[in-house]
Amino acid sequence: MKNAKKLGLWTLVMLIFVPTFGFGNIASNAVTLGPAAIPSWLIVALLFFLPLSIMIAELASANKDKEGGLYNWIECSIGPKWAFIGTWSYFVANLFYLQMVFARIPVMISWTLFGENRFNDANAYLLPYIGMGLAIALTYIATTGVKRFSKxxxxxxKLTLAVTVIFILFAVVGVLVGGQPSATxxxxxxxxxKFDAGYFSTFSWLILAVAGAEVAGTYIKDVENPKKVxxxxxxxxxxxxxxxxxxxSLAICLVASPELITxxxxxxxxxxxxxxxxxxxxLNGKIFVQMYAFILTISSVAAYVVWLESPIRAMFSEVPSxxxxxxxxxxxxxxxxxxxxxVQCAILLVLIIVPLAGLNNIDKFFNLLTTLSALSLAIPxxxxxxxxxxxxxxGNVPPFVMxxxxxxxxxxxxxxFVLGILAFFGAGWGNIAGAKNFSEAIVPILKNYGGPVGFIIFGFFISYLTKTFSKSNIKDK
Known part of the structure; x- marks a missing residue:
């Protein structure tokens, strides 16, 4: 019975794949880069994602009896201070990310029910309110245990992987055998x-789009034969x-022209x-896209529940008392x-409410949150x-070595390490590059790069207050 409750190989694979992969990431970068996204993804996969995943696998095998994930992987090597910085930055980045993605689920549901996005223009104001409801509902689901939700x-x-494979196969076969000309x-x-400043900024987003291999690290104690699996x-x-x-990315370019995607x-x-x-x-395009949107909704809800719970475990489960x-x-x-x-849910509700409290440009606010999320995520x-x-x-040799x-x-x-630093500076470069002079650039510099540093300082401040309060309680006793 004990083994039956453990997470198996393919469940764990999907637990990593679902939060990491997003077809929307392919489409959004196709909008920005066009066909150049294809070699860009290859570069990111070989130079960043693969070696990062190997490091995670090795460090996880060396800490297989601990459930803290990212915190333990860093702490076992360079100590608790850097572990705190890395994990706290990861936690902060996740707050911004979650606050934004709750707006995606209603759009998915709209495509599922109507075969189109009905949250454009006049109905867009409803998204923050729906987002608050989703934050509460999905947090409740997360409190029931991600292990239960892993099914x-x-x-x-598996469904996301299946529809992605179907899309790729039909797109390629349509051109090679079906006689359909490539749209690009x-x-x-x-x-x-084009290796210019604009590409440098976009390339940083590609690097951060593959984030996710670490999310399953917090469940390693729930894995059957973790050293091997x-x-x-x-x-x-x-x-x-x-x-x-x-x-x-290749398939999208075969199906739609850069102009149409844009x-x-x-x-x-x-x-x-x-x-x-x-x-x-x-085929009936409306029905087909409704089926795809339905599958995407299921997988996305699962992904967001994992993203709600995993960073919480990484941040709070194994930190020193x-x-x-x-x-x-x-x-x-x-x-x-x-x-x-x-508590995370309460913070998310505040982040969702803030734009409704009188900010004159919600899009700019969300763009800032997106930037801060990416910058904070590069640090871990x-x-x-x-x-x-x-x-x-x-000289440490983990049980699993590649x-x-x-x-x-x-x-x-x-x-x-170098690509991570480039991602940090590149993700915030877009607003700064458009500045005409230094005085115009100083504000976005402080917002973009000062934000993550400020949040790290704030995290240490919370920790300092906690330790001070604990010491005073001990003295009083």
Missing amino acids: ISDLGG AFTSGTVIP FPKAVIIATTFVAGAYILG KAGVKDAGYVVYKILAENWG GTFPNFLTKKREDGTLVNALW YIVLAAAYLTFRLK LKSKAAVIIASSVV
Whole structure:
């Protein structure tokens, strides 16, 4: 009975794949980069995602008896202070991310029910209110335990993978066998990226789009035979994600022209290309896109529940006693931090309400949150790369090892470290590059790069107050 409750290999693969992969990421970057997204995804997969996943697999195998995930992986190498910085930044980035993605689910449901997005223009004001309801509902689901919810994540992941494979196959076969011409002209000018400031900024978003291999680390104690199964699951899921992004970008370019994708926009491009593909094959485009949107809704809800719960575990489950108030670190028997989840929900509600309280430009506010999320998310990967390098150079050999030579360890961790730094500065570069002079650039610089630093300082402040309060209580007793 005990083994029956453990997470198996393919459930764990889907638990990684579902929160990491998003067809919308393919569509949104196709809007920005066009055919140049194809080699860009390949570069990101080989130089960042694969070595990062290998590091995560090795460090997870070395900490298989702990459930803190990211915190333990960093702490075992370079100490609790850097572990706190890495995990707190990850937690903050996740708050911004969750606050934004709740607006996506109503759009998915709209495509499912009506075959179109009915939250444009006049009805867009409803999204924040629906988002608040979703935040509360999904938090409640998360408090019941992600382990119980893993079956839905498993099903959603398999269905998402299936519809992605179907899209790729039908798009490629339609061109090669069906006689349908490619909607995009592939030339050296369109495929080879233009390595300018704009691309540098977009490339950073590609790097951060593959974030997710670490989310399953907090459930390693729930995995059957973690020493063997967890690393294998990470590598399989990494292969699936990388392949889906690369081949998916190619398929989108075959189905729709860059002009059409750009016209559809970031929110709706993913649905529009599915509709076009179905119509190219003589199928009912509306029904086809409704089926896709329904599957996407299931998998997305599963993904967001994982994203709600996993960073909470990473942040609060294994930190030293006294780092945070006991109210936040109190765990249920199954490891779920119910109080911390509801505090997170309250913060999310505030973040959703703020734009409704009189800000004159909600889009700018959300753009700022997006930037802060990406910048904050780059920090944990920079710290993790440094921790892994230090861990291996100290002579530690984890139970699962893929990078066997010292040279491979140094090269892989250095590349991830450098790309992480580039992602940090690149993600916030868009607003700054458009400034005419330094005085005009100073505000976005402070907002973009000062924000994550400020949140780290705020985290240390909370920890300092907690420790001070704990010491005063001890003295009083």
